Amino acid sequence: MAALAIGAAPIRRDAQIETALRQHVETLASDDFGGREPGTEGETKTLRYLARQWFDIGMESGTNDPAHGWFAPVDLVEREPLSFRASFTRGRKRLILPEDAGLVVTSGIRSLVENAPVLFVGHATGRVPPRTDLAGRIALMLDSGRGEDGADGRVERLLDGGAAAVVTVLDGKRTIEDVIARRRRAGYALAGERLGDEIEAFVSPGFAESLLASGAAPGALAGSPAHDLAALRREADGADFAARLLGVTGTLEATSRETRISTHNLIGKLEGRNSAAGAVLLVAHWDHFGQCAQPPAEDLICNGAIDNASGLAVVTETARLLSRGRTLDRDVYFLATTGEELGLLGALAFAENPPLPLDRIVAVFNVDSTGLAPAGQAVSVIGRGATPLDDGIAQVARMMKRKLAPGDGANAYMKRQDSWVFRQHDVPAVMVSSSYTDAARLEAFMDADYHRPSDEARKVQYGGMVDDVLMQAELVRFFADVRRYPGGAKTVRHTP
Incomplete structure (x- = not known):
């Protein structure tokens, strides 16, 4: 009976944490919150x-x-x-780009390039x-x-x-239909932030063929240089390729509609004994x-249960655990960011x-899209090998008898979540999650389910979320302890 009583306290604690996590996720991911879009009533409710x-916890x-107070604009x-509009001219022949064969977009309100x-x-x-x-x-x-919409950096480097x-x-x-569907957003x-007035355009292979053929002299052979797309591709594949003019000029113009959105980050704090010793950020x-x-779809709202009502729930219950323990050496800040889905913009505004x-x-410990795994799974570190935090995380895992997943496969998600912004500002930041x-x-x-209406609370696995709460709490305790983690090793290893 005594052995059972010893184990009962953690069982009751975990059950209480799970109940609280479920309440948070079911509330934040309910239709009543409208999908938590910035600048809407859903933001206000969230x-x-x-x-x-956070106030009731004692922050x-x-x-x-x-x-x-609390809400940072x-x-x-x-x-x-x-x-x-777009047109290209070779000699006396002018080709206009049809709307179903191309697209021109600008980062500004109106951009124009004429006869270039x-x-x-x-x-x-x-x-x-x-x-x-x-x-x-x-x-x-x-x-x-080689890349989607310039994601490989080629467009940016040329501009x-x-x-x-x-x-x-x-x-x-x-x-071109794929590009239009994506870039019309x-x-x-x-x-x-200065967006500039850069112009990027896309044309279909068929339009490119017409453009090249428009310059062919009477009797020119098919496949001759610059008059055939296949020949142009072969030229580009050559070991001695060098950029060259095509004898074509182009005029490109694009316009955009601009709307201002007022939104907020939420920032709370549990004050430590020695604020001068620095802070840990969740x-x-x-x-x-x-x-x-x-x-006619029946379900219209992206409720975002796993992405990221789950992360908000974990951070909130981590704060509750920490508030019930002894005061830590360092301050602990809690940040709920806006605009992550729009390009990590809330984290950027904070930084x-x-x-x-x-x-x-x-x-910095970011929590994003937890709730996918049952209890008892190994833990992955997104950002492993890229910060000075690895040794401390490993110590915490050993103390908790949690297994760290081998390898760095989870690093594929490094650039897709808020900790990436902090890394770019030389702040050690990772995600630690099962x-x-x-x-x-x-x-x-x-x-x-990702970014779809089917990401709903009924699909969340709360056992793994309880594990993540316990792990986040111990990570904060470790890194907020100046004896266990003196700090000062501020070098961040950048991963390209």
Whole structure:
């Protein structure tokens, strides 16, 4: 009987944590919160709910700004593509780009490039042509299946190198319909951030063929250089390829509609014994997509239960555990970010206007999309090998008799969540979670429920979330203890 009584306390504790986690997720991911879209009534309900929970736990405001207790304003700019026109001229022949064969977008409100020479840059995977070659010219680039919408950095490098615009010739793996569906969506940035007026365009292979053929002299052989897309591809694949002018000029124009969105980060704090010793920061994003489907679909709301009502619940219950223990050496800040789904913008706003100097933050633990795994799973570290935190995390895992998943496969998700922003500001930041250990389970969520109305509370596994609460609490206790973690090792190993 005595042995049973010893084990009963952790069992009751875990059951209480699970009950609280379930309540948070079912509330935050309910239709009543409308999908927690920034700038809506769903935001108001979300932040009021969280602030009430955090206040009752015993937190104080962490904004360190008397004018904005608890809620730190974040002003966003939404830019939605509105219209475009494009034409290309070779000699006396002018081709107008039809709307079903291409797309032109701008990062500004209105951008125009007129009668600019077209420079063929091939796959643009190697060294960028000299600025003297790119300046004032339109770079024509082959898609090559090497990246989605410039995600591999080629477009950015060409624009930074001086190109007036970049036109991508699609390769058939991505259709123009795919690009239009993706790039017609609104883009977001922090208000005041200079977006520039850069132009990016996409054209179908068929239009590119017409453009090249328009310059063919009477009697020219099919496949002759510059008059056939296949020949252009072969040229780009050559070991001695060099960018060259095509004898074509282009005019590109694009406009956008701009909307301002006022939203907020929520910041709380459990004060430590020695604020001068620095702080530990726990983060979870509160935002999601609101209504993300259209009739006749029956379910219209992206409730975001796993992504990321689960993370908010874990951070909240971690705070509750910490508040019931002894006062820690370091301050512990709690941050619920806005705009994560729009490009990690809430985390960026915090980093650019922090309530304490960033170099005083010794460790950041982000919690995002937990609730995928049952209890008892191994723990993954997203950011493993990239910060000075690894040894301390390993010590905590051993103390808790938790197994760390081998390898760094979970690092595939490093750039897709808020801790990445802190890493770019030289603050050690990771995610530690059991939900990223089983790759098959994680991919099944991504394929079936991620950013869809089906991400609902009924699918959440709370056993793994309880494990994550206990792990987060011990991590904070370790890194907030100046004897166990003196700090000062602020070097962050950047991972490209």
